[in-house]
Amino acid sequence: MTTASWIDEFPTRIAALDAAHLRRRRRAVVPTEGAHLLVDGTPMLAFCSNDYLGLAAHPALAEAACAGTREFGVGSGGSPLVSGHSLANAELEDDLARFVQLPRALYFYAGFATNVGIIPALVGAGDALFSDELNHACLIDGARLSRATVHRYPHANLAALDALLAASPARRKLVITDAIFSMDGDVADLRALLALCERHDALLLIDDAHGFGVLGPEGRGTLAEAGLTGAGASSRVLYMATLSKAAGAAGAFVAGPEALIEWLVQKTRSYIFATAAPALLARALQASLRVIATEGWRREHLTQRITQLRDGLAPLLQGTHWQLGDSRTAVQALVIGANDEALAAMDGLRARGLWVPAIRPPTVPESTARLRIALSAAHTEADVAQLLGALAELAPRAGKAA
Template sequence: MSWLDEFSPRLNELELQHLLRHRRVVEPLGGARMRVDGEPMLAFCSNDYLGLAGDPALVQAVQDGAKRYGVGSGASPMVSGHSSANAALEDELAAFVQLPRALYFYAGFATNVGVIPALVGLGDEIFADRLNHASLIDGSLLSRAHMQRYRHADLEHLAQMLAASEAKRKLIVSDAVFSMDGDVADIPGLLALAEAHDALVLLDDAHGLGVMGPQGRGALAAAGLTGANASRRILYMSTLSKAVGVAGGFVAGDATVVEWVLQKARSYTFATAAPALLAEAIRAALRRIAEGEALREQLHARILQLRRGLDPESHLGLGTMGWHLLPSDTAIQPLVVGENAIALSLMEALRQRGLWVPAIRPPTVPAGTARLRIALSAAHTEAEVASLVGALRELADQQVRAVLQAD
């Protein structure tokens, strides 16, 4: 029997474990609504936290960029150069996050898997939060540095690891906002440890840029560590596909460190540059974000509405079933339900009600913590969030009745 024959039974095993994933065919319908596999749905699955993905200003910027630059970029920026739009974007990104220099990559995942191996290698050590995003994990593995994973958000555990390390180069790697739990890292605490142990911090702010800090400048700005307070010991990374609403990623920080990344990151050197039309859209998005306080207020209002509506103390059904929202003040609101099958059944029951909320299962989250990952947006209305809250309360009550009847 060839090993190629193993794929079918292995896929069957995933299905039995409720771990088989399915892609959906979608198209936007305006606001937070989209057509999913041909059916109109109210979506709570998108990371488009400010609703900018379909913003007319961004669409116009893409159209103007296509007319000026065409569609493709042709080659690596190290071979054929990068466009004036991409060059301007890097300057504007650095100014927006209030750090000395920025480098723009074609994708967020590519940013992390390129930056980490550029910074450390054999003989060096990486200290990674256990709940870091997969791109940070993969970048760490590609570097061939020794990786230690400290308990989530446990800075005492991290301090012990750093104190025991004999490596010359130490890299602390952490999400700023954790993508499946929605909590925020202790950024000043990470910096203090970096200073005490001659380490560098790589901070992934994919879910903070645009929605946190003054004018949406991100989690690092929210911590007061940009501008005059910026530290060369923090290298800041973010994607441009979430609150920014477009695509790509970037890294920003000390100009010398960013120059080293430019010279050594393989996912930058050996990849075709991002099209200039996307850079133009991102530039338009940065302007919208800087003046978008009303959008951030709308988002925060919807977060508060959801949390109040799904508080187990205010609704006995939720409390009885043991479902609970993880503590989060961000757009990521995880409703932990436990078993994979329960998460999938809830997702399907919501789908039948015209609500699209993704079920998240291992290995994305630890075993036994399957959840609905509710992603909120400024595009959601008060009535739309109320419809989700009402549906989840109804489903919790149904589960309670089913348990009582079984007993």
């Protein structure tokens, strides 16, 4: 008698994802102009990109990447602690530290790899880690890998965090949080979080993936917006941000006190044992920092599109069960509820030439499936008006089928 192999179960398990409206599909995209893409060969107006400032196609970045390729070649050839730490990467770290007004920065090849590596380098077995329940998956996975005792606190509930910190007997405590929560777009109270960390002798790690380049003076991020950089910097804060969103390229960095960054150089496995990012990206990112600092009109234009969307949705949503999240950022969550209804709304938008992704559990809590609308400086007033018109046609009304 032949025993069925567990490997043969995968088709059934994939079918179960389909039945629950949880199967995800990739689509091949080609950028065209502004926020427009070819998606599987079909022209679409996209509201799904994290390219918040529209820099991914900026000529200055492309020219810098080409010059970096001519100067250094395509690959880095080794890990940063062997031969992969190019002159361009070293200069980028200095530029990043100056830009965010913190003592030192460490450049990584990817944001996910940054957080899953630095958290286990900071705490381990016997230590305590405190995580907002809506943190991004890379923070959650980093916490799991650390083997520290993990305490999840209700989203943005500082009283609950205070109580958990007070009750913990651990000598080493680490609080980890998104600065802007990726599925809701709300902003963490960084000053209040730091005050709690000071009270309980904890270290604070902030992931500013969605705020770097967008918020704060000259786009220096949420930490700068909170007045916690430069003269206001704290020795118990580590600031992490990605370079694949508003910066328009790829990679990530963590910045903070000299001793903490040096410790991460010595102990972060995803840094030590991975090939370094190629120098051509570092050159592109140096150009990106200059554009972010000098082309402030991009942030102003993005703010105008955020206001236009929110003002336009307010009357449209009256009398519906759809809800718009409380966000002042480029991430706007239109919560619909059921998975199938969110998928139907996404399909309705796609039929109208608009690409807005439906986000479903487990990425978001059960019964909060949503359209995640990502705005960019590449969007025009007409683009947002087109989206609002399509949503007005799709929004459920009393006596109308959802």
